[in-house]
Amino acid sequence: KTVAPRPEERVPEALRRMERLHTRFMRGVYAVRQAREHLPAAPDPDLVPDEASAAKDEGLAGVRTRMLARIAARREKEDACAALDAESSLLDARMSAFALPDDVDPEAFWTEERLTELDGLQADLLRWEEAAATLAEQLRTAAAPKAPLPPPIRMAAPPEELRREHSAEAQWEAHFQDLMDEVREQRIREDAERAAAEADPKDSAGQ
Incomplete structure (x- = not known):
């Protein structure tokens, strides 16, 4: 607990403390903003293989598990940022209560x-600022480029289970890419036909 200042120092000390708290508060707000900028990447939930398909294919099941894990990791950090934001609003309101009326x-x-x-506000604000700074540092570190790995060591052929998983995952990704290419080609054809019809409406009507 802060030692009580002498009566003649009470007001100047209170003003200095409020200024320091405001600075720490802004640091915390900036830390939360930095944390949001370094949230882990996650795939689109709509692209996750469905459970029924994954149950029929071990490789596809692995793809599904990894994608869901990445989505869950991002949501966890998003929830942490949201909680810090909510607490910052409460702290801001508490600080406003110490504004000296004219x-x-x-x-x-x-x-x-x-x-x-x-004293109570200061303790809560410093705890919140530390939590925000810790989260921001964790996410910055996780998002930082990793050091290059050493050259791989040549090994014997991988186990059959690993080969099957990699093969199935590659097949799924290739299949998905083929579907996307087909959709794009279909859209290109439709756009070309629409443009031709608009350019020559009489010919289009005759057809």
Whole structure:
């Protein structure tokens, strides 16, 4: 707990503490913003293989598991950022309660009781700022480029289970890419036909 200042120092000390708390608050807000900028990447949930398909293919099941894990990891960090944002709003409101009204004498405003309340605000704000800074640092570290790996060591052929998983995953990705290419080609054909019809409406009507 903060040592109570002497009466003549009470107001200047309170103002200095409020200034320091405001600075720490802004640091916390910036840390949360940094954390959001480094949230882990996650795939589109609509692209996750469905459970029925994964049950029929071990490789596809592995793809599904990894995609769901990445989605869950991002949501966890998003929830952490949201919780810090919500707490920052509460702290901001509590800080506003210490704003000195224009028609109130500072000596009368900064009582011992109010300074005790300021102790509680300070403890909560510093804890919140530390949590925000820790989360931001964790996400920055995780998002930082990794050091290049050493050249791979030549080994014997991988186990049959690993070959099957990689093969199935590659087949699924190739199949998905083929579907996307087919959709794009279909859209190109439709756009070309629509453009031709608009360019020559009589010919289109005759057809």
